[in-house]
Amino acid sequence: MELLKKHDPNASFSSLNMEKIENMSTSNEIEDEPIIVLGEEFDQYAMIFDRYKDSEIFGETGLLSKYYMYGQKRMDTLMESEHYQDSPEIEQWDLECKTWDLIQRLYSHRVQKSHELPNIHEYSSNVILEEAFYIQTPEAMENTIILNWLKDIFPEPPLLEISGKKWLYTRESIRMKRLQRKTLKEDQLIDELDPDAPTRQRKLLDDKDFEFERKFLRNLFLLIRSGDFDKACDICKETGNFLRSAILQGCIEYRDPLIDNDNSELGVMGTKRKQLWKKMCYELSKQTELDPYERALYGALCGDLQSVLEVCETWEDYLWAYCNSICEYQITMNLKQLGKIKPSQVVIIPNVDSISLPSILENLIHSDNELIRNDANEPMRIIQSNIITSKVDELILNLNTQLQDIKNGTSSIDITHTNISIDQNNCNSLIQAYIELLAAGGKQDIVPLYVAQLPHDMSIEIYAKFLSNINDDQQRIDQLHLAAKYKLDILNSLRRTVDIVYSTALINDDIFNSFTLELVPITSTPSEWDLHQIRALEWMKSSDDLKYDIIYKSNILYRLRGKLNAAQTLNLRLSSSVLITKDMVESEDSPEQDKKFRHATEYLGYSSLCIGYMRYENWKNIMSNGLNDIKNKIDSTEKRQWKLDVQVKSSGRMRYNLLRAYPRKLAAPKHILCIRV
Structure with a gap:
């Protein structure tokens, strides 16, 4: 992956007389105030980039992790402050952290040149075949990476207060009526306590049990939405919902360590007849008498869309629902192609074969739901969308326009340091726009760091244009020291600075007409x-x-x-x-x-x-x-x-x-x- 280029012109600084720099004449001219106000995050990001730009990009100690950690720190500070608790700035920092996380995950995969395939034979378990499919199909692997990212960034569901046994109040009502020898057939409450009783008898639970059941099902769905499968199973067991726990565990793909030559100590696990289980989940997701969150739960397990979309509330929820359905479909089709699934066993999800991530993201931008539409058009989510779909050049052009808007005061500040593989010309244009933004915002001390990332000729032109507007002597001294630090071609930059000022003066002073x-x-x-x-x-x-x-x-x-x-x-x-x-x-x-x-x-x-x-x-x-x-x-x-x-x-x-x-x-x-x- 090409990152922001770090060009060394190998310019000689032996002739740069630092004593003369320190003794430059003092000017009475006052430097103009910054055109816009930029926050301290610009300095902090520059400091992080300067310190870690030559180290690893990915990993826990890499550059992207440092960006992520700084964003988390800023967000935590804002959340701890009473003044900022409801500030939109918290959401912006949250989105920025999520973006760094997405870049880390996707591009660490994209730059990895090769993956070791598992040993595959005629009797290999499906889980091994799935692993090989992801390695051999980068697009499918990326879909899974995005799906896991959407799960991990989902906020942790609230704790569910467990009051006692399952359907405690309904159970007590049935017991009391039996003691009183009352008939239960005319009652609106169920008279049996098996899991299917409400559906089979078309009767209700006690109001308190019904309210708890509703909260439980929503909490269970949110746990699956966040990818916390183990906790979902645990809460089922804690509340006496053993049938639902068994249903959840049906999603585990079958594997046999002995057949797969795997030294794992987990032993045989998973569901051999998973397609039958998926058909059951799909049918349950279509049962309109069930709670919407219960239907969405079964829909998420089998890859259904309609039942899941009904309970989605955010842009991330919608994208997760589509990604989940795409991943389930791709795995099913691969196993079918390998002869592991008979055509008659395939669960057919309507329209899933015609959807793709680019079309999904485009549809969300034009969603009929105003909230989703606004979320999709939020600048940081547009960046995330371009990263997901590998439209990085378009991303750079959008960022370039955004930076110009910020400089001109027509847009709110929303800057990211996207060190990703892009067309070099677009990359250079983005760096140039960012430098102009820093100059307009009075961040002169960090400009040379980014100038050093440009090609030699372009760095001279951009730096000279920047220097042509500096009149304060101390700032000039600082710039000369920084130019030496980042090995900029200062001699040619200064020559070009004079040329730029002369050309500008020739136009603005109009000396010929006034002669x-x-x-x-x-x-x-x-x-x-x-x-x-x-x-x-x-x-x-x-x-x-x-x-x-x-x-x-x-x-x-x-x-x-x-x-x-x-x-x-x-x-x-x-x-x-x-x-x-x-x-x-x-x-x-x-x-x-x-x-x-x-x-x-x-x-x-x-x-x-x-x-x-x-x-x-x-x-x-x-x-x-x-x-x-x-x-x-x-x-x-x-x-x-x-x-x-x-x-x-x-x-x-x-x-x-x-x-x-x-x-x-x-x-x-x-x-x-x-x-x-």
Whole structure:
């Protein structure tokens, strides 16, 4: 089984300078609040996945069991709280636990490549033949797995309070009437105490006995519904219903350990003429004078549908009834094919041969019963249905849509981590949608864990898109540490981050339509998009290997006409003295070196131009402020002092010492032509 892919791009992190990461400049920008609110379960599931993703998936200590145990813990906590006792959240966690259980059972079977067949010969018991049939027929095995799952998730029936002997009050009434020598023929109560008396005499039990019998039959059916066969037999014996206990035990398939070469110490057990027993149960299930739960009990034992469906109350009940009928039919047909059952002995259940799990689940979605219809359309049950029918790709598409709805605020939160075999493209799309949900919900710290499960190229694109929206410095530092932890290709992700921001700014800032010949004042505040692009460039300060990328992509920003204010901000935040390295200006003759040299000298030119502009602006301010002040000055000494101040403050040279340090002549950028004094 392919699980969520864990891709290792083998990216090198030797160049990731952690000291530089810690010393990244502090920004005054405030990160936007989360678009939606996500619960702590997202963090907990991520922690479980991170801890156990490389261990076994199945088994008591596997990843799926950890998910199940966490769900149980959450549900138990809610049930213990008075505030949440009637909360729908309890039902949601219950459904989620059941889903993890279903995935565990079905997929542990689906991924198992081979099963050992039992030794079969001409005289093998039916139970051995059934075992071989399940091994050789995966579909039938899955039906049985689903049936057992539906039994096990059924809540334990309430305890039945046993008051005494069977039909205690009716028994006492008959005894008293006999003592009083009263005739019993005209009485509405039965006058005999054998199990068939009410049906044969068409008479009643005492009201108290009748009420207990009704509760007993319902409890007995619920025990069979939950798969607790032994307890059902025990309660029959405890209440004196020995005939019903014998009927229940008729469902045990015959086996003989001696014939089957089985070392079991159980000895010979089961019913040799089981088909005759099934016919009896089927006939009893059609007796309308019997209690509905008694008829449903006999119907469940023989695989009947009509009698069982009459007492079903939930989506799980209906699915169990159909699965039970399908399993009984499949076993019967297999034994008939093997010659173990004569055609005349087969119990014919109407329409059972034409039903299938996909059609059953589809019918439940469109059920006339509103309660069942609502249950079937509940998101978690839709997930269960898709898992049962192996429509996992459809499941992923539904989950993808659901995640988008949650992100857009149009759906309630209902997320599962379905680590199952699916089309890889659909799987990647689901992970992408889940990452976007986490980002919208402020769960940035667990995003890299899921990004690492994507293919290399896709992980770069998705992670870069995520990083492009992070402006808080501490969050940036955290992301760089997490990227290193999960071995993400951080260098290419950061390069792609800048590209994404540039492309987005080009669309949103609309720089071409707003272009004028007038220069934006260098002291004005840059636009939001200008700052966003500069902040994107600052991502790459974390690695020395990205210095050239910063220079190259910064030149693109510098070239934006009239953006003097943005250029000055960029110059202050990304100083050329830090970025320009010796190897960029070496005189080695090669196309690559020549390209580096040209971009480095261009960057130096822009930097020098910004310094010149800023000094000119400072000089102009001094002159303007000085001329206004000098009119009020009378003392010539003060006038001379003012002139001296102007000379000192405007005497700075435009980094000539730096320019002379390079062996080639630096061409002045065309921006100089735009300077107006």
